[in-house]
Amino acid sequence: MKNESTVIDVPAESSSAMKGSAPLIGVARDHTTSDSGGYKRGLSIFDFLLRLAAIIAASVAAGTMFTSDETLPFFTQFLQFEAGYDDLPTFQFFVIAMSMISGYLLLSLPFSVVTIVRPLATAPRLLLLVLDTAAMAFNMAAASSAAAIGYLAHNGNQNTNWLPICQQFGDFCQKTSGAVVSSFVSVVFFIMLVVLSGVALKRH
């Protein structure tokens, strides 16, 4: 290292260059890591609470549909006077689908806890987002197909000569309609969960 000459010219330029560049890198690094952890943790806690609410909504829907039997007090030889969810394949699909959704939500609770504990990790959130989207589509399919059959049971269809059975089976219709409403509520919770995961994933 041979420093023998004037000091003014070359070191002045290089030191100013070094001073100019280093702090920018330092400030940029400090800024990103400390801010986002706090609010993402808040989002994860809200996500966990939404999951609990969705579990309640989905299991209420499945349970109400499962226990929606009704037997009318009179009988003839010709028509059946019992109605239950297993008389309509769409309602069978509904019960099975809502039970699967409740089970999925229970199994996803640990992943939600992981995102609370480590708010900056993206892999659990991405996994939850993808699975939640698929589960939401499945939930919506069950809810809307049951809603279509429920609408038909309430109103019938003159063109196809399908009679509205709710006029005889009032209790059965009420319970199945309540179950369908509950599963639509769980769909709304799923939408909020997906949007939450999307917002929590984004960079700053």
Place this chain on the structure above:
Amino acid sequence: MAKESTTIDIGEPSTVTKSTSHAVVDEKKKSFVTAAAGGGYKRGLTIFDFLLRLAAIGITIGASSVMFTAEETLPFFTQFLQFQAGYDDFPTFQFFVIAIAIVASYLVLSLPFSIVTIVRPLAVAPRLILLISDTVVLTLTTAAAAAAASIVYLAHNGNANTNWLPICQQFGDFCQTASTAVVAASISVVFFILLIVISAISLKRH
């Protein structure tokens, strides 16, 4: 620049400046390269997103128009029963046509946002908007497809317990056309799920 001394001095400070400036330039290059590399695969994802949207537009317009034109008139008639079948005989199919048409127009309107994400692969706001609105529209599409599917199932199989007769046995063409429309709408549901997953992957930090 007053470099008046021996060549050794000029050589030595200039290597010092060279190393620091290299360090600065390398830092800049590294951050730029990561930006470009991140931009690179994200740009590929957004181009795939754009193509998926175009395909979904085609399929949803197809589904809606196929259901709209699904009519059949049987060649005989009596006084009692109607022997025409069309989509407007079923409120669920009416909902299907309108909902899938709304979904198709949403997809057309979302194409500019998709182009913005191609041009600026690191921008977060357009992707987040697309993710949220895609989720809502996925819900609408699934609702329409599933409701129409349950009515089509009923038309094919009937229900012995409620005395609902399977009408497909008379109206074969109408049933086939309606089933095709429902299948096309279900495929568009799969496309929407893919679009949401792509937006989520593009949003995440590295």
